Amino acid sequence: MSAGQAVxxxxxxxxxxxxxxxxxxxxxxxxGAERTAHLFDPVNGVNVSVAIGETFSGIAGGSxxxxxHGSAGTAERPYRVEVVVSPGSETEARFNDTGDGxxxxxxxxxxxxxxxxxxxxxxxxxxxxxxxxxxxxxxxxAVEFAVDLRYKEPPAxxxxxxxxxxxxxxxxxxxxxALRLHxxxxxxxxxxxxxxxxIQGSAKEGSADDHNP
Amino acid sequence: MEAAPSAAxxxxxxxxRNALPFLSSSAALTVAxxxxxxxxxxxxxxxxxxxxxxxxxxxxxxxxITSYAAxxxxxxxxxxxxxxxDGDADLIAAHSAALGLLFAAxxxxxxxxxxxxxxxxAWRFEDARLDMYLVLLLTFIGYFALRRxxxxxxxxxxxxxxxxxxxxxxxxxxxxxxxxxxxxxxxSPGGQGVGAGGALVLSVSIAASLFLFFGLLGLRLAxxxxxxxxxxxxxxxxx
Numbered sequence: 001m002s003a004g005q006a007v008x009x010x011x012x013x014x015x016x017x018x019x020x021x022x023x024x025x026x027x028x029x030x031x032g033a034e035r036t037a038h039l040f041d042p043v044n045g046v047n048v049s050v051a052i053g054e055t056f057s058g059i060a061g062g063s064x065x066x067x068x069h070g071s072a073g074t075a076e077r078p079y080r081v082e083v084v085v086s087p088g089s090e091t092e093a094r095f096n097d098t099g100d101g102x103x104x105x106x107x108x109x110x111x112x113x114x115x116x117x118x119x120x121x122x123x124x125x126x127x128x129x130x131x132x133x134x135x136x137x138x139x140x141x142a143v144e145f146a147v148d149l150r151y152k153e154p155p156a157x158x159x160x161x162x163x164x165x166x167x168x169x170x171x172x173x174x175x176x177x178a179l180r181l182h183x184x185x186x187x188x189x190x191x192x193x194x195x196x197x198x199i200q201g202s203a204k205e206g207s208a209d210d211h212n213p
Numbered sequence: 214m215e216a217a218p219s220a221a222x223x224x225x226x227x228x229x230r231n232a233l234p235f236l237s238s239s240a241a242l243t244v245a246x247x248x249x250x251x252x253x254x255x256x257x258x259x260x261x262x263x264x265x266x267x268x269x270x271x272x273x274x275x276x277x278i279t280s281y282a283a284x285x286x287x288x289x290x291x292x293x294x295x296x297x298x299d300g301d302a303d304l305i306a307a308h309s310a311a312l313g314l315l316f317a318a319x320x321x322x323x324x325x326x327x328x329x330x331x332x333x334x335a336w337r338f339e340d341a342r343l344d345m346y347l348v349l350l351l352t353f354i355g356y357f358a359l360r361r362x363x364x365x366x367x368x369x370x371x372x373x374x375x376x377x378x379x380x381x382x383x384x385x386x387x388x389x390x391x392x393x394x395x396x397x398x399x400x401s402p403g404g405q406g407v408g409a410g411g412a413l414v415l416s417v418s419i420a421a422s423l424f425l426f427f428g429l430l431g432l433r434l435a436x437x438x439x440x441x442x443x444x445x446x447x448x449x450x451x452x
Contacts, residue, residue: 055333124334148333159330160265164251167272170322171243174315174425178236181432188439195446202450 026143039132039141045071046101048132058151061116067109070102077101078135081110085119087129087144098135123149225305225434232431235424242421246271249414266330271414273323275422276316281382283313283426284353288379291372303368306375307360308433310353312426317350345385352378
């Protein structure tokens with residue numbers, strides 16, 4: 001790398017560091033049913049947590065409960081929280097609700113409900129986002145994640161019978177293969193015996209011919 | 214495969230002579246695994262949206278561990294072949310690799326059943342563990358393509374290929390730690406664990422799979438041995 005290139009690379013790095021980054025400071029912790037998204041309004045000292053399971057049943061519907069945690073200096077303000085499905089796409093769907101934030105170091109909650117049948121899809125890895133907005137609608141923080149959407153009635157036994165039958169068929173095939181190997185071996189042994197008898201018979205006939213003048 | 218395994222490999226000789234006891238034990242343990250896994254094992258609801266489907270884990274883990282074991286045997290005997298040029302070692306490596314593929318296919322099938330219930334899709338290409346395991350499977354399919362393509366000149370190159378390809382086994386195992394993975398960590402460090410009941414079912418499942426592997430390996434070696442004997446006798450009879 002020449003000195004000029006090095007200076008250019010350092011300059012680009014400095015620009016990246018100095019330019020204001022995305023306003024989003026939100027992040028996700030945990031996994032599976034324990035997954036939680038965290039959003040922040042640093043100006044008012046509010047942090048928000050919301051449980052975001054990895055799956056969402058379109059049949060049953062559901063709700064996202066945003067818990068707003070205040071701090072000592074937090075002033076009571078209205079907030080709007082939103083759940084965005086497929087953000088930025090043509091099929092984007094938004095669900096939201098508004099409520100007052102905490103005054104001081106208290107907690108308040110705002111619940112966003114998604115009615116049954118509002119998301120009639122079965123689609124893995126669907127982009128989702130949760131957003132924290134001011135009462136006037138200005139975006140304060142957001143975090144994106146993925147959710148598996150379901151729109152199928154689960155069987156009464158949770159699918160246990162289907163799983164058992166499919167698994168049993170799989171293992172049965174392997175044992176049938178073992179049986180086939182066993183019979184192949186027996187068939188080959190029978191052939192070996194026949195060949196040995198044939199060779200011995202030929203040898204005896206040969207020696208008998210040698211003794212007969 | 215014309216070569217016949219000689220008695221120069223005592224552990225494998227034991228396996229060859231006791232193929233049927235291994236298979237019978239495996240059949241009994243497999244039935245026990247099914248009953249315990251589907252009806253008795255604790256349901257791990259934490260972190261699973263389809264807790265019932267999670268019971269397939271007990272039928273998935275045994276074949277997965279056994280596939281790694283089979284590829285390890287293939288690796289060890291490929292090394293032995295490279296060092297000593299022992300034809301029996303090459304034969305054992307080939308049979309083990311073939312059974313490794315069989316158990317890998319069982320693992321993937323059981324995993325796909327679970328994935329369809331838990332994720333709504335049977336396979337997720339964005340998952341490091343799934344992809345790495347698929348690459349491992351394809352690599353050992355390549356091992357047989359190589360043997361078939363090269364004919365009699367194949368064993369040495371195939372052995373080298375198997376030794377190199379074996380690097381994917383630890384890579385596949387540790388992929389859930391090395392990269393972001395959707396594959397559940399149940400018994401791994403940081404996982405929720407399966408408890409004493411689950412551990413018992415897992416042990417039975419692993420024993421069923423390993424016994425099945427040894428039974429099948431023994432039968433395949435026995436068939437190879439008899440095939441070679443038939444070929445030899447046929448030549449004698451023709452003379």
